[in-house]
Amino acid sequence: MSTRPTTVRRDPGYAGLTTPVETLPAAWYFDAAHYQRELSRIWYHNWLYVCRSAEIGAARSFHALSVGDQSLFVVRGEDAVVRAFHNTCRHRGAALCSAASGRFASAGIVCPYHSWRYNLRGELVQTSSRAPGDGFELRDYPLYALPVVEWNGFIFAALTPDPPPFERSFDLPLDRLDDWQLGELVVGHRLHKTIECNWKVFWENYNECLHCPGVHPRLAQLVPIFGRALLERRDDPKWQDHAEDDDPRYGGGLRAGAQSWTMDGAPVGVPFPKLSAADRKAGHLYLTSLPSVFIVAHVDYVRVVRLLPLGPERTDMSIEFLFLPETVADTGRDISGAVEFTNIVMSEDAAVCELNQRGLHALAHRAGVLMPEEYAIRQFQEWVRAELTGGAA
Ligand code: FES
Ligand SMILES: [Fe+2]
Numbered sequence: 001m002s003t004r005p006t007t008v009r010r011d012p013g014y015a016g017l018t019t020p021v022e023t024l025p026a027a028w029y030f031d032a033a034h035y036q037r038e039l040s041r042i043w044y045h046n047w048l049y050v051c052r053s054a055e056i057g058a059a060r061s062f063h064a065l066s067v068g069d070q071s072l073f074v075v076r077g078e079d080a081v082v083r084a085f086h087n088t089c090r091h092r093g094a095a096l097c098s099a100a101s102g103r104f105a106s107a108g109i110v111c112p113y114h115s116w117r118y119n120l121r122g123e124l125v126q127t128s129s130r131a132p133g134d135g136f137e138l139r140d141y142p143l144y145a146l147p148v149v150e151w152n153g154f155i156f157a158a159l160t161p162d163p164p165p166f167e168r169s170f171d172l173p174l175d176r177l178d179d180w181q182l183g184e185l186v187v188g189h190r191l192h193k194t195i196e197c198n199w200k201v202f203w204e205n206y207n208e209c210l211h212c213p214g215v216h217p218r219l220a221q222l223v224p225i226f227g228r229a230l231l232e233r234r235d236d237p238k239w240q241d242h243a244e245d246d247d248p249r250y251g252g253g254l255r256a257g258a259q260s261w262t263m264d265g266a267p268v269g270v271p272f273p274k275l276s277a278a279d280r281k282a283g284h285l286y287l288t289s290l291p292s293v294f295i296v297a298h299v300d301y302v303r304v305v306r307l308l309p310l311g312p313e314r315t316d317m318s319i320e321f322l323f324l325p326e327t328v329a330d331t332g333r334d335i336s337g338a339v340e341f342t343n344i345v346m347s348e349d350a351a352v353c354e355l356n357q358r359g360l361h362a363l364a365h366r367a368g369v370l371m372p373e374e375y376a377i378r379q380f381q382e383w384v385r386a387e388l389t390g391g392a393a
Helices: 032-043 174-181 198-205 217-222 279-284 325-329 336-359 371-388
Strands: 019-027 048-052 060-068 070-076 082-086 101-103 122-127 150-151 154-157 186-195 285-290 293-297 302-311 314-323 367-370
Touching: 019 371, 032 302, 032 371, 048 060, 048 070, 060 302, 070 154, 070 174, 070 198, 082 150, 082 325, 154 314, 174 285, 174 293, 186 336, 198 314, 198 336, 198 371, 217 336, 314 325, 367 371
Parallel strands: none
Antiparallel strands: 019 367, 048 154, 060 070, 060 101, 070 082, 150 154, 186 314, 285 293, 293 302, 302 314
16 A cells, blocks of 8 residues: 555646745735835826726716826717826816716816816817916917727726736737627616725735635535635646536536526526627636726626725725616616625625735734635736836736
């Protein structure tokens, strides 16, 4: 009889970490100076999800977004083009929009301080002075323009003139979600939560399922592989034992009989008609754009979760539920089964994120350690480090 201990099989297909990896320093999750560094290097340098296109569907309507000490707004022009600007007047710097959203008067963008007036392209068209000083030219004082992208009904903007290429800020090719007709979807419901944790704590929790069996009993039932504390088939060091096994415990996807992330597993919205059999079987597809948003596509709805840091230890989370227009138009439809399910799962996540945040302050705790299943956290933490040092992610 062999006395060799049972060894965990390693193979190139295995996704997990094979050695312990130290986490980011604990202080990075609460230190105010470090937080400012992350705002500057990460939040002010990457694409941020602002709002759905329909929120500024009409010409002159705007939507503002604040992060750290920065504020920008997006506005739709009379030419239907969306533009983004710093929320700052070129005169002496007053904030132009005080409301989070609204519609400018037909005169354009008028500063509430001394009434400088801009058109929707951001050009200064009028000051309030009786006579401008010698050499003053309106054209020298346009609003500070920012990059903006309108993609499939989502508006993203960046607080730097040179953000990374938009497509590269996503972890999947953007056409991967084409079958969900994202551009046509409408918001059927919104949820909002403030979580008392650093924004990275949220993303780290998002990137592992080691917590799923204990924290998400309902989700662990609906997605059996999550119930095994794994995200994917190859996260199990012994995955090859079940390499061809179609059982959702090994292959992922929803439990038998379930089709969507809802209270009873039944779709609440009209199913998206173009989905492949594989996408229907998987039941969910994640698309992530760090640092501000992830999109989860189900068979009948799409969930958009946007994060914004409110401080070193506070994060704002807003969730939009997108459906086909016919789902939202049908007043007889009850979408609450999707909303309630999401609310349960996200509340469970928020609670453990807050727990995580509270413990990080221990004087003795300099850093934690990542376990094999937390390989995606390591990727995230490497991205954070690379962003902070200005390197490529
Ligand atoms: S600061 Fe805007 S008009 Fe004076
Ligand atoms: Fe979770």
